[in-house]
Amino acid sequence: MPTTAKSLEPQQARSRDSLRRLLKAAAEVLGQHGLLGATIPRIASHALLTPGAVYRRFRNKDVLLETMIVHMLEDQDRSVRQSITVAMAAEIPTAVLAGQVINNLLISYRRNAGLLRAVRQFSQGREGSSFWKKATRLQMRTMEYVVDLLVTSKGQIKQPDPRVAVGLGLAMVVGAMWELVVNSSNAKMWKGLVPGNDKDLQQALTHSFLRHLGIEPGNT
Numbered sequence: 001m002p003t004t005a006k007s008l009e010p011q012q013a014r015s016r017d018s019l020r021r022l023l024k025a026a027a028e029v030l031g032q033h034g035l036l037g038a039t040i041p042r043i044a045s046h047a048l049l050t051p052g053a054v055y056r057r058f059r060n061k062d063v064l065l066e067t068m069i070v071h072m073l074e075d076q077d078r079s080v081r082q083s084i085t086v087a088m089a090a091e092i093p094t095a096v097l098a099g100q101v102i103n104n105l106l107i108s109y110r111r112n113a114g115l116l117r118a119v120r121q122f123s124q125g126r127e128g129s130s131f132w133k134k135a136t137r138l139q140m141r142t143m144e145y146v147v148d149l150l151v152t153s154k155g156q157i158k159q160p161d162p163r164v165a166v167g168l169g170l171a172m173v174v175g176a177m178w179e180l181v182v183n184s185s186n187a188k189m190w191k192g193l194v195p196g197n198d199k200d201l202q203q204a205l206t207h208s209f210l211r212h213l214g215i216e217p218g219n220t
Helices: 005-037 040-046 051-057 061-083 094-111 113-124 130-152 162-182 184-189 198-213
Strands: none
Touching (some): 005 040, 005 051, 005 113, 040 051, 061 130, 094 130, 094 198, 113 130, 113 162, 130 162, 162 184, 162 198
8 A cells, every 4th residue: 555645744753853852962962071972872862763873864973063063153144133123223222232132142152152162173173074064054145244233233333343332342252262261271261350140241342342343332
């Protein structure tokens, strides 16, 4: 008896669910155990699957991690675009929106520090590959959208090229977060020289970002 589309639906749904669990498990194991510790057996166990089930989908760990990272970056880009539109940003004072963006970045970087370190290590080892190019494009697509939001927001950026000014400001903020939040061993070296808690760090980064744009932090 031929297989019908209706009879395939439950099987396809189970397949999609197992893939989602597998990618989620790969991200969690990578974040907890690092690149070397993210083995197929450990990921499979975390996803409540057998190693054989993983290998039937992905020929090796590298392909699994590449798929997981691209999926993660696509989800990130979609989430940012769904959370706020350019039209919405136009009604928000730049100082307020910048504070929200930087606070959200700080929360995400703190929560996902281990995963971010492992993803960067993995990606740098594949520089120039088709995976690396796609991952880079996705990251820049999201960053460019955030720049668009901030340039459009309700505030006067006192720089000749507002888009470049916002881009550089975000690069400085992200660089500081990598140094002080993601690379936790580096953060210890800065003790006593930078804010000692995330609330003060967020306020300091927002203040510096706004002053770079020529906007007074209190001018909302």
